[in-house]
Amino acid sequence: MTETNERLDAVFAHIEANRDDFVTRVMDYVRHPSISAHDIGIREVAALLVNHLEGLGFEAEAVATRNHPMVLGKRIVSPDKPTVLLYGHYDVQPPDPLELWESPPFEPTIRNGRIYARGIGDNKGQHFAQLLAIESHLAVHGELPCNVIFLLEGEEEIGSPHIAEFVREHADRLDADLVVTSDGPLHESGAPVVTFGVRGVAGFELRARTASRDVHSGNFGGVVPNPLWTLVHLLATMKSPEGEITIAGLTEPVIPATNSEREAVSRLPLDLDAVKADLGLTKLDEPRERGYYDRLMFHPTLTINGLHGGYAGPGMKTVLPCEAFVKCDIRLVEPLTPDYVFEKVAAHVAEHAPDVEFVPLNGMLPSKTPMDSPFVPHIRRAVLAARGVEPLMYPTVGGSLPDYVFTKILGKPAFVIPYANADEANHAPNENLEIVRFIDGIRTGAALLQELSA
Amino acid sequence: MTETNERLDAVFAHIEANRDDFVTRVMDYVRHPSISAHDIGIREVAALLVNHLEGLGFEAEAVATRNHPMVLGKRIVSPDKPTVLLYGHYDVQPPDPLELWESPPFEPTIRNGRIYARGIGDNKGQHFAQLLAIESHLAVHGELPCNVIFLLEGEEEIGSPHIAEFVREHADRLDADLVVTSDGPLHESGAPVVTFGVRGVAGFELRARTASRDVHSGNFGGVVPNPLWTLVHLLATMKSPEGEITIAGLTEPVIPATNSEREAVSRLPLDLDAVKADLGLTKLDEPRERGYYDRLMFHPTLTINGLHGGYAGPGMKTVLPCEAFVKCDIRLVEPLTPDYVFEKVAAHVAEHAPDVEFVPLNGMLPSKTPMDSPFVPHIRRAVLAARGVEPLMYPTVGGSLPDYVFTKILGKPAFVIPYANADEANHAPNENLEIVRFIDGIRTGAALLQELSA
Numbered sequence: 092m093t094e095t096n097e098r099l100d101a102v103f104a105h106i107e108a109n110r111d112d113f114v115t116r117v118m119d120y121v122r123h124p125s126i127s128a129h130d131i132g133i134r135e136v137a138a139l140l141v142n143h144l145e146g147l148g149f150e151a152e153a154v155a156t157r158n159h160p161m162v163l164g165k166r167i168v169s170p171d172k173p174t175v176l177l178y179g180h181y182d183v184q185p186p187d188p189l190e191l192w193e194s195p196p197f198e199p200t201i202r203n204g205r206i207y208a209r210g211i212g213d214n215k216g217q218h219f220a221q222l223l224a225i226e227s228h229l230a231v232h233g234e235l236p237c238n239v240i241f242l243l244e245g246e247e248e249i250g251s252p253h254i255a256e257f258v259r260e261h262a263d264r265l266d267a268d269l270v271v272t273s274d275g276p277l278h279e280s281g282a283p284v285v286t287f288g289v290r291g292v293a294g295f296e297l298r299a300r301t302a303s304r305d306v307h308s309g310n311f312g313g314v315v316p317n318p319l320w321t322l323v324h325l326l327a328t329m330k331s332p333e334g335e336i337t338i339a340g341l342t343e344p345v346i347p348a349t350n351s352e353r354e355a356v357s358r359l360p361l362d363l364d365a366v367k368a369d370l371g372l373t374k375l376d377e378p379r380e381r382g383y384y385d386r387l388m389f390h391p392t393l394t395i396n397g398l399h400g401g402y403a404g405p406g407m408k409t410v411l412p413c414e415a416f417v418k419c420d421i422r423l424v425e426p427l428t429p430d431y432v433f434e435k436v437a438a439h440v441a442e443h444a445p446d447v448e449f450v451p452l453n454g455m456l457p458s459k460t461p462m463d464s465p466f467v468p469h470i471r472r473a474v475l476a477a478r479g480v481e482p483l484m485y486p487t488v489g490g491s492l493p494d495y496v497f498t499k500i501l502g503k504p505a506f507v508i509p510y511a512n513a514d515e516a517n518h519a520p521n522e523n524l525e526i527v528r529f530i531d532g533i534r535t536g537a538a539l540l541q542e543l544s545a
Numbered sequence: 546m547t548e549t550n551e552r553l554d555a556v557f558a559h560i561e562a563n564r565d566d567f568v569t570r571v572m573d574y575v576r577h578p579s580i581s582a583h584d585i586g587i588r589e590v591a592a593l594l595v596n597h598l599e600g601l602g603f604e605a606e607a608v609a610t611r612n613h614p615m616v617l618g619k620r621i622v623s624p625d626k627p628t629v630l631l632y633g634h635y636d637v638q639p640p641d642p643l644e645l646w647e648s649p650p651f652e653p654t655i656r657n658g659r660i661y662a663r664g665i666g667d668n669k670g671q672h673f674a675q676l677l678a679i680e681s682h683l684a685v686h687g688e689l690p691c692n693v694i695f696l697l698e699g700e701e702e703i704g705s706p707h708i709a710e711f712v713r714e715h716a717d718r719l720d721a722d723l724v725v726t727s728d729g730p731l732h733e734s735g736a737p738v739v740t741f742g743v744r745g746v747a748g749f750e751l752r753a754r755t756a757s758r759d760v761h762s763g764n765f766g767g768v769v770p771n772p773l774w775t776l777v778h779l780l781a782t783m784k785s786p787e788g789e790i791t792i793a794g795l796t797e798p799v800i801p802a803t804n805s806e807r808e809a810v811s812r813l814p815l816d817l818d819a820v821k822a823d824l825g826l827t828k829l830d831e832p833r834e835r836g837y838y839d840r841l842m843f844h845p846t847l848t849i850n851g852l853h854g855g856y857a858g859p860g861m862k863t864v865l866p867c868e869a870f871v872k873c874d875i876r877l878v879e880p881l882t883p884d885y886v887f888e889k890v891a892a893h894v895a896e897h898a899p900d901v902e903f904v905p906l907n908g909m910l911p912s913k914t915p916m917d918s919p920f921v922p923h924i925r926r927a928v929l930a931a932r933g934v935e936p937l938m939y940p941t942v943g944g945s946l947p948d949y950v951f952t953k954i955l956g957k958p959a960f961v962i963p964y965a966n967a968d969e970a971n972h973a974p975n976e977n978l979e980i981v982r983f984i985d986g987i988r989t990g991a992a993l994l995q996e997l998s999a
Contacts (some may be wrong), residue, residue: 290763294861303825308848308874309744309943313788313840314820316830319849319871320784327781330774334767366768371757373900376770386767394762394865395773397855402872407748407906409874409945411848417773418856420762420863446827452861489763491863 095545098232099476102537105227106530113533114206114526117219118199121208125215127182127249133159136181140164140243147225149241154261156253159245163264166225167238173543174238176267176497177536179218179274180247183210184518191520205512205523212515216524217273217532218243220510224536236544240267244493250453251493258496269466270497270505271539273532275490278360279513281528283478283535285470286507288487289494290388291423291457293432294396297322297440298448300414305401308409318415319400325444326417329436330393334377336421339442341391341435345424348389351462352486356384359483388487392422418452422489429454458494459487460504469545470506473538478531482508508535549999552686553930556991559681560984567987568660568980571673572653575662579669581636581703587613590635594618594697601679603695608715610707613699617718620679621692627997628692630721630951631990633672633728634701637664638972645974659966659977666969670978671727671986672697674964678990690998694721698947704907705947712950723920724951724959725993727986729944732814733967735982737932737989739924740961742941743948744842745877745911747886748850751776751894752902754868759855762863772869773854779898780871783890784847788831790875793896795845795889799878802843805916806940810838813937842941846876872906876943883908912948913941914958923999924960927992932985936962962989 106113125136137153137160144151144164151164162181167174186196186209194200196209206216221241228235242265244254258265278284299318306315329338336342348356361383367373375383381390400415402408421432433451440449462484474482488507497505510532511517512525560567579590591607591614598605598618605618616635621628640650640663648654650663660670675695682689696719698708712719732738753772760769783792790796802810815837821827829837835844854869856862875886887905894903916938928936942961951959964986965971966979 292763292863294863301826306824307943308846308850309746309876309945310841311824312846312848312874312876312943313835313844314829314837315824315826316828317849319852320780323777323780323849323852324786326774326777332778370760370765370769372755372769374770375768381767383768387764390767392762392766394766394863395771395777395855396762396862396864397857397866398773398777398869399853399855399857401849401851401853403851403853407872407874408850409746409748409848410850412851415852418861420766420861422763422766489761489766491763 095541098236099538099541101231102227102541103534105231106533106537110530113223114529117211117216117529118206118208120219121199121210121215122197124197125182125210125245126185127159127246128185133182133245137162137245140181143222144241147222147229154257156257158253161245161257162241162243163261164241165239165264166235168235169238172237174240174267175540175543176240176242176265176270177218177221178242178270178272178497179221180214180244181218182245182248183213183215184248188520193521204527205525206529207521207523209522211524212511212522213517214247214274216529217510220529220532221273221536223533224540227533227537228540236541239540240265247493254493255496255500258500262501265501267503270503272492272494272505272507273510273536274492274507275488275509276511276513276515277509277528278483280360281512282480283474283482284485284509285474285482286485286488287462288459289457289492290487290489291427291429291455291495292420292491293423293429293454294418294420294452295433295436296416296418296450296452297325298414298416298450299446302413305413306411308411311411315411317411319412321444321447322398322415322417325440325447326395328443329439332377336391336393338435338439341432344426345391346426348486349462355462355484355486356388359384359485387489389424391424391427394420396420423457425457425459428456455491455493456495456499458498458505460498460506462486464504466504466506469542470508470539473542474508474535476542477534477538508539510535549995552690553992553995555685556681556995557988559685560987560991564984567677568983571665571670571983572660572662574673575653575664575669576651578651579636579664579699580639581613581700582639587636587699591616591699594635597676598695601676601683608711610711612707615699615711616695616697617715618695619718620689622689623692626691628694628721629994629997630694630696630719630724631672631675632696632724632726632951633675634668634698635672636699636702637667637669638702642974647975658981659979660983661975661977663976665978666965666976667971668701668728670983671964674983674986675727675990677987678994681987681991682994690995693994694719701947708947709950709954712954716955719955721957724957726946726948726959726961727964727990728946728961729942729963730965730967730969731963731982732937734814735966736934737928737936738939738963739928739936740939740942741916742913743911743946744941744943745881745883745909745949746874746945747877747883747908748872748874748906749887749890750870750872750904750906751779752868752870752904753900756867759867760865762865765865769865771865773866775898775901776852776869776871779894779901780849782897783893786831790845790847792889792893795886798880799845800880802940803916809916809938809940810842813838813939841943843878845878845881848874850874877911879911879913882910909945909947910949910953912952912959914952914960916940918958920958920960923996924962924993927996928962928989930996931988931992962993964989
């Protein structure tokens with residue numbers, strides 16, 4: 092048995108011995124609301140975290156931003172050791188609709204081996220597992236195996252509006268070798284996952300307005316332009332029936348998947364029949380020949396999120412409406428950026444439907460870490476040690492995490508190693524975390540610190 | 546001066562002498578609600594009309610249908626005289642929203658030379674003018690100049706669901722030489738109008754459903770088919786950006802406008818700049834080169850009345866919706882029928898988007914009377930006598946009147962000679978009728994009876 096293994100087994104034993112206490116303490120933590128959208132409890136929870144980090148021997152501070160503070164903590168063991176930046180967020184989604192919760196969102200309750208509470212999965216339970224991993228190392232060995240920077244954001248659930256500015260301004264305090272985020276779900280089988288990127292997104296709205304009022308289709312059909320036809324014909328120029336985005340120039344820069352990405356994808360489990368059965372689908376979207384993970388990782392997508400105009404009631408109303416709008420999002424692929432996408436969409440709209448108003452909405456840059464990063468072997472060993480199986484490796488995923496601030500601004504490799512069960516119901520009523528996944532998370536966090544120093 | 550002129554002038558003098566009384570009496574009539582959609586007051590007003598017709602020496606009856614009764618009255622002067630069937634409807638639209646009425650809808654009120662009340666324009670004030678024209682002839686001359694059949698429907702505002710059946714069943718009691726309807730508006734200048742047809746309409750809905758639930762666009766964009774894209778691409782095959790309907794076979798049977806129709810249209814007034822200014826338009830719909838009245842009369846139109854699916858709130862929501870629908874109407878041109886249109890649309894949808902559900906809604910057959918009908922000179926002379934100017938002649942108009950039951954089932958020429966001011970606000974709050982137009986209507990009705998016998 093190697094020294095690494097011995098040291099880690101001692102930490103694992105500590106975690107097992109303190110299992111009940113850790114569960115009690117994470118429940119105490121999520122009892123404090125910290126709803127960024129409503130500015131409830133944010134500063135209280137930030138202060139509590141600073142206090143917690145200081146108790147673990149970290150130099151810690153709630154650093155002011157233009158809105159909610161960033162909790163920043165650092166414990167440097169030795170300049171010769173690698174430094175990992177652990178990112179998470181201490182804000183949570185609003186708990187509405189309250190009536191759908193089986194137990195109150197801020198009164199954590201255990202049922203069937205799961206803790207139910209707002210934020211238990213997304214993200215408080217996950218970064219609390221990291222904190223307990225650190226605590227366990229310190230309790231057993233008196234010191235950490237590597238340097239740790241903790242960065243906990245208070246605005247992730249409202250789109251991370253200030254993290255890029257913060258990271259630029261405080262780059263010197265964030266100087267790590269790699270970034271690890273524990274957020275999002277494990278594979279639905281419970282298998283561990285490591286994700287190397289997030290797709291990024293650019294959302295926009297197109298607004299068409301023709302006459303100054305709705306008119307009668309019998310009196311003005313064929314005379315007054317119809318904003319719904321305008322949008323239909325414009326949208327038809329933006330994506331072909333065969334599923335390819337046809338916005339001029341938009342997809343040109345896209346970098347094809349690397350061999351290591353393709354190889355990683357080929358190893359991902361896929362039960363297409365189960366996916367189709369779950370979603371009630373008879374077929375996948377066009378293009379028909381494109382592989383499942385190809386669609387989700389290596390091609391930009393253009394989704395209509397909503398399209399509305401005119402009569403919506405029962406039966407028939409012979410109206411010719413005067414306004415309509417469509418909301419879309421484009422999932423990005425490196426090196427696309429929201430700005431590039433907005434520019435191309437705006438130019439396309441200006442050419443094909445100059446009367447239509449283009450309104451950019453939110454955007455987030457994609458992020459990607461090479462799959463041959465030197466940290467991959469450490470991460471794989473850590474997951475294997477904590478979980479007993481190799482992790483599934485995802486080149487990129489669709490959700491939005493602000494990982495680009497680490498890869499693009501700090502220029503560091505960034506990995507997402509989630510701890511939550513796939514049915515965590517984050518952003519929804521009855522958010523929950525399986526206790527076994529929470530303990531696995533503490534183990535994984537502990538193993539990661541150990542393996543990074545090996 | 547001819548005998549016709551003398552007889553008519555005497556009637557005109559009677560109308561002028563009884564002007565105030567006629568206004569009082571039409572206000573008494575519209576005080577009775579007769580809301581077909583809510584089945585309020587229908588039978589009461591039908592009974593009142595039968596009584597009124599009997600008072601004018603008509604053989605009259607409220608004839609039962611499967612829903613609201615038809616009021617049918619007949620006064621035959623001589624089998625050698627022509628017989629005119631006067632059609633109208635005694636039901637009215639619901640008066641909602643009540644709070645927008647300046648005076649209560651069923652408490653007729655005069656303001657600025659207009660009577661305000663629900664139904665005063667559409668259609669009670671207009672057929673009451675016909676009744677007063679008959680009364681005036683009888684008062685002055687003791688007899689009518691021609692035979693008159695009165696048919697007043699109680700279901701026009703709910704789509705005339707039983708009139709075709711009624712007309713088929715009672716064709717022998719409706720044996721007239723021509724049909725005249727006074728409904729709808731005069732030209733906005735107040736100029737008199739004679740209309741030879743109505744376009745007819747076929748409405749339908751297309752429903753697209755993909756997954757069994759909405760999903761996250763990041764997790765499933767590009768994988769799960771999007772019902773809004775399905776509808777966009779389907780609709781794009783149904784009408785070109787250049788404004789031509791491209792539903793396979795749909796427009797093929799359309800009969801081009803006759804020379805007399807084109808000639809009539811060339812004489813219609815048109816102030817395109819005023820139309821555009823009124824509607825806030827910078828341009829007309831495609832096709833760019835098509836004439837204004839050509840669009841409204843001689844080409845079928847495909848209007849999207851409403852299109853809805855997915856997110857409609859503020860900002861962005863990265864949802865991939867699972868269902869969407871679009872409602873459309875097609876204005877017909879002879880010889881198109883709703884059944885033919887439904888068949889072609891259904892076949893087109895089945896070919897281009899077999900998963901989309903086609904749901905036919907309401908339909909009404911078009912109706913057209915030849916512009917060289919032998920009754921045209923009589924009608925022109927009548928309008929000239931009553932109004933002092935020649936009428937504008939419209940080959941067809943966009944509104945829906947069940948005139949096809951007269952032209953297609955009875956095989957008779959049918960004309961619409963409206964009496965209401967263009968801003969009558971029918972179907973809307975503050976429906977009104979200019980008193981001068983009401984009196985003009987009585988004069989026109991009187992002149993028509995006289996001229997038909999000339």
